[in-house]
Amino acid sequence: MDFFQKLPKIELHAHLNGSLSNSTLSELHVLKYGKEPATERDESFYKITAGQNLTLKECFQKFKYAHDLTDQPETLAYATRAVIRDFAVDNVIYLELRTTPKATYHMTKTQYLTTVLETIRQAQKDYPTVTVKLLPSIDRSKGLQEATENVSLVLEMHQLYPDIIKGMDLSGAPYGTKFSDFATILERAKVRGLKMALHCGEFPDDDEVWEMFQFGTDRIGHGTFIGGSNLKFAKTNRIPFECCLTSNVKCSTVKSYEDHHFKKLWKAKHEVCICTDDFGVFDTSLSDELRICSETYGLSTQDILQLQENTIEYTFASEAEKQQLTKLFDLFKNTLKDN
Template sequence: MPMDEKLVRAAPKALLHDHLDGGLRPQTVLELATEVRHPLPADDVESLGQWFRDAADSGSLERYLETFDHTVAVMQRADQLERVARECVEDLAADGVVYAEVRWAPEQHLAEGLTAPEAIDAVQGGFDRGMAEAAENGHPIVVRQLLTAMRHQARSREIAELAVAYRDAGVAGFDIAGAEAGFPPTRHLDAFEYLQRENAHFTIHAGEAFGLPSIWEAIQWCGADRLGHGVRIIDDIALADPAGPRLGRLAAYVRDNRIPLEMCPTSNLQTGAASSIADHPIGPLTELRFRVTVNTDNRLMSGTSMTREMLLLGDAFGYGPSDLLWFTVNAMKSAFLPFDERLRIINDVIKPGYAALT
């Protein structure tokens, strides 16, 4: 069945890898920056949005990271965090997302005197308001927080303890993010061991900019439930073997144990993990039936949405609604949500939604 934007937007979607500070509306960045007198590289909405996309596409890590300097700068007060969180839910609901885990690093939002618990409460207030308004508008959505620790800092245990403290108040799990090279996840073993003792969920950014050792450490040393990106697992698969694709030990372990891959196609092009959508490892990994999920990563920097990501994959690989349903059920199965709640969304929302489309 051919797919167009209207059909894909209407399809129920689940999102596991989306950064709060990477998904602001350009209008919001401009208004909040004006309010706090933070200088921006452009002074109108269209030019500012284009600047974020160009900087992310530049191939310069320095310019890419500069984009977050501007978004984080306008997310330092409770009212700012609440607004950004509410608008995030509004935008996801309008894109047909029915479940989302949105990650952010509390330690990056304390410059104006907020405590980490106050920042978490502000984000949750925005999510709650956004979910209530979305339900009133006929687009119900469930959104949960993932608390991120920065891998080049030393606050991971503190953030892990907050993730556990707030797990019945909107926080679904924990994540570490930041530069992989030189900052292996094993530097944060204390946090991961604590989370495991507390029966808590966590994902780790691994296998994006760095290779197989990053994935191996995340899984075998740290016990990650999911892999943030994980595209470099393709390096452990001999695709050109005359007898057919041959999986190495690590790739086989990831597939056999159904370890979810939080894949973000457009973002991976910007960071150099793939040269084009058609050449993205998501294609062969999907054929080999890894637990592949589709995600946005940073919607502002990539100028993207779940609808756009799925349309790009459809164009590149010929995917249709049944494939999008497969990706969506994969994500929902992998969500850091109680089993009965995951099952309810799959059976009562996702499957009927796709059946209505086809």
């Protein structure tokens, strides 16, 4: 585990509210509610944040707690800073965070997004070892009007934070929606130079995957059910897969680590990277995910190092930032030679 911890790492698929650790959730609970007498609801909360093995239902309950605890600027800023800190402690040197702008009783969508962006900007000074970008999300389950509002807001904020907002994400429960309904909305962001990291192939629908490919996604979120001609297209066009091992196993979209599609992607030399998705919800870290990857699929330390170096090209970073990331990996490789 020492190697995986010391290894410089790149995280490209991490949702803000899903990346709140148990300790951060507890701190947020105190920050928002104070140390009030425990209610029945609180007893459930403390069980879930006690570090026990959780059922899938309990894992998703953590999302509800996270959203409740980050519904005001003070707690949202605290949460964003804590997530960046935790990735920095895990020696992540480049991070692309995702979150959907939300209007709550305590803040508007503009306040939500501004709070996250300002916290990222400040965190860059406090945690200079990690470069942080933001991919604002569209939650497709919320409908077209919400998506239209969010894209307009993102384009407005992109003018103020062009160094932080580098792309957009399409996520959320896909059932009952069609990607084609969102394509025109996302095109507005695409023509403004924002990259696309779409949740793609999370359920069996070859036609939707092909629509996303024709639209032009820059990366594939999960890609669990992509096969046949679509898989060949992804390889030919070098579209990277963001593979989230523990997330997929715990959500039962794959049966086990051994059955995860990363295995075939790696063997077939597809563009692929390892990500956490929601490290707080699923109680993992990028170091843990890379260790699992190595142990399950027989990747050597050199393979893991190459996997991470390859990921530099999949980032939405500037060319200068990519060069800096490459230098950091070169320095790490030199330390391995010295030892």
